[in-house]
Amino acid sequence: MATLIERRARGELSTGVAAAAAADVVRVEGLSQELPLGTEVRCEPSGEVLVLGWRRGFDCVCVATGGAAGAAAAVGDTVDFAGSVACVAAGAPLRGADVAPLAAVAAASDTGTADDLQAVINNPPDAESRRPIDTPLVTGVKAVDMLLPLGEGQSVLVAGAPGSGLGAAAACAAAAQAAAGVHVVVACCGAYEGAATSAEEWRARVRAAAGPSADAVDANLTVVHSSPDAGAGERYLCAQAACAVAEGSAAAGDSTLVVLDDAGALSGFWKAVSEVAPAELNVQAKQEVQEGDEEGAKAVEEMNSAMVQVAGMLVSKEAAERRGIFSSLLQRAACLSEGAGGGEISLVAMACEAGAAANAASGREAAIVQKQIEKVMAYETITDEQKERMVAALREKLPQDAAGGGDGAQAQSFVSQEVSEEIKSISDGHVVLEGSPASDGAAFTVDLRGSLVRIGSRAALPTTRAVASRMRLELVQTLDELEYSASGSEEENLDEGLKARRARLLAAVEAMHQNELAAGVDRQALVLWAIDRGLLDGVATDDSFSFAVADAAADAAARAAPEAAAELAAEGAVDDEAAAG
Template identity: 25%
Template sequence: MSTELGRANVELGDIRAEVASQLEHLHWDVRHREVGVVTQTGDGVAHLRGLPSAGYGELVRTSSGVTGMIFDVRPEELGILFLDASESVSAGDEMHSLGRVASVAAGPELLGRVVDVLGRPLDGGQPIHSNEFLPMEREAPAVAERRPVRTPLQTGTKVIDSLLPIGQGQRELLLGDRSTGKTALALDAILAQRSSGVICVYAALGQRKSTVAEVVATLKRGGALDHTIVLSADADAPAGQQYLAPYAACSIAEYFMRAGRHSLIIYDSLTAHADIYRRISLLFERPPGREAYPPDVFYLHARLLERATRLRDDLGGGSLTALPIADTLGGNVAAYIPTNLISITDGQIILDSHLFNEGVRPAIDVGLSVSRVGGKAQPPILRELASDLRLVYSQLNELENFARFGAELEQEARARLERGRRVREAFKQVRLAPLTLLQEVGTLFAVREGYLDRIAVAEVSAFLSALCEELRAVPADVEASLYTDAHLSAETEGMLRTALKSVCGRRSERAHHES
């Protein structure tokens, strides 16, 4: 028995030695982890107690993986804005901080893709792997980092490029009633960048899924999806995604600007964004102001649109051009959100529902629209050819009103009226068919030289379509020179006259055969 007892003591000693040996390699420490407890939840938001070290904009997550952002900071509780579906979250659930602010994936890997605010693909494609993650909320470039807007951004829309030019780094508001062609103008601008090297970002805010799918299909048919990123926060997305969508899209576009590239971003629309911000603010019981919007709704869009600029050459020389879209009701441009955006941006393009119903497409009200950059960001040749057309276009309505009421017009006034009608017809353009700079120059050259005065108003559109088709065969180097030449060269003018003569000749032959 003593032998067995001795053997047991030896085994216990071996075990103690083994345990002691293992414990020598262990390092003990105390882990501190803050958690918060949900006290109330509903409608995509929650109230949380705890997390004393967390700050505004920080991401938090539940144990089940539902992500939210700290949107409201109060002495006793935090307001959480969910970025995922939050139906599974209930009072008593714990949330912990992720230790970082809301960020979005950025980089060339996103080109041609449709993603949500968190960078997850919505197009059924492969997951996106990016090494770059940028904060959604970033400070705008300082004044000293910016350079003046001088380089034109071709939109492919005749009336905009001629009378309301947009420059790289500018912020130009598209404003009008629903279904007046605002999105079509924005898509034309994206389609016009197919060969310009400009990266485009389209932010769909609060739209129907079918509308977003139609936009994507349009870009794909037009061959523009390869240089475009579509970020969608549709009407069914959580309120947090709809709120963060424009900031996430702006960070993606800023990535290319900081890399020395030129980018164009479309916000469609900031009216929907303001509405979702109003809804969120009311849920958090923030004091309402005019039209129930919170008092800081101006800052909501000011800090977003200030990020659009043109950087100095030593910082890469990249640019970010913003085309925000806003809706009006009954053409009331003096409403709260439209006036805020007008005061923030560098100009506005106003679309009129009456012009739209009369068949003037695009239905741009030239008299109320303005580009504060103006001719400084316009090719010199285009500026020269369009110098007097804005006045002619503006006088047209007044002259038509006189003629409509039976007033007898002098011969000079009748000539201005007829020319104005042809100018208006020349500026008409089918949607989703942007023109090249050469085609726009050819159109304005035909107007200036009086080629349209010889044909009926109803035939102007067909004549100019034939001219644009004729100019497609012109070498690309001819068009490249139009961006820098101060005046039409004799060679270019001769080429335009030859093209116009060819179109006029075919038109005369067709008229002869018909007679």
């Protein structure tokens, strides 16, 4: 940074021009390519400060710290390096505190350089700064901890439809980790119905999920919250700032968990980038094409649509740019090596997916129409009024939900199927929630067939390490067998073997339903042990049996035989004599 400041003083860094704005993001043309992401730049004469969030050569997209009004005021201004990088206070100073990302950036800029400041936008740790993931990440979600074990340093997508209980699942994970002394950092930027809208609401949810441990969680919880009317840029910076806060703690050797309460903060920023800087406006390429050079213009178009290789796949350059935005945040999750501080940064991103109709609308047809809209917006030979008429005609081709229908904000709040699948391919696993809780009193239900984690049993709790993979496979196979059985799933039509497996399945599925409370490791160990031993098979079909009954039985067993329960939780096994006691 000192070198860049010196070069600016010598006039060696090119300035840019704020060419266009959309909501709180600004496209800047011509700015020096040497400035890293996260750099603060200043607009003159408006005085607006922007944070460099994305670039394509000389084409940049910045977030206006003054929101939509500041972005609009900056258009036409000269943009120059402000001499600083956007930072936030990180680590221990923010444990137990709440902070707004833009306010935190302003405060950090005023204090100058300090050891406890962390760059908001940072490169993910390289291979030398990482170590293997081998420590369990206890989420307090029974189905996850027992059958889909996660590890510290892992990035995971949790996906569900509206009403599936995404908020309750996120609060469980935050409560379980904060109660264990982990620094939990929540990026409160949710735009979907049911998402927490303030730091106070998030804290209330975590305290409720913590139950008896409620008093212990506040001191380990940091909520980075965007404003209620935040644009795509502020929501994106909120997510990045939460990671920066966690990185400060991890660099000091602490375990951290980042909860991104809406993965739409990533896809929303990409949509803003696409709107204000579509691929057709590749400034660097256009500078090399003379006016009237049809061959040159054609070459630029081909370059923008060319396929590139990403993670072994051929994708368009546009898709690669979008993937770069997603991975820049998701890959900040890591187990840091001793040289990098030795801590852990785990990341859980919540994705509110649209229903089946909206997913269909966001598929191929909608993607084609959206590309046509972007091309129209890039035309330079027609008036704005003509553009509006053409875009309106294109939007009429979309189904009501995809076009924005009666509530455009609501349509934009969902994470599309395409985006969700792409995030799944980048993360270390995904947990899918059923469309609605499948049991009375349950806050959410995990879909075992739709969920997948890639770390494996090395990060599982001792009590689940030996049985998690086997039991999940058995349950999923039984689900498939019952679904595709020619004779149907009625009890009288099943053979004896399938009857036994069905009883085990019913017991396991019901016992893993959950209310809003995070489940303790001891209770989980006892429930899993009872399922594996078949102790619940006989009562699973009883109308009075429920997950609450199983939880109460596990609590009673732990009180009656505390030593055996502790042995089971710590070792993953218990001798027959202790079990009988």
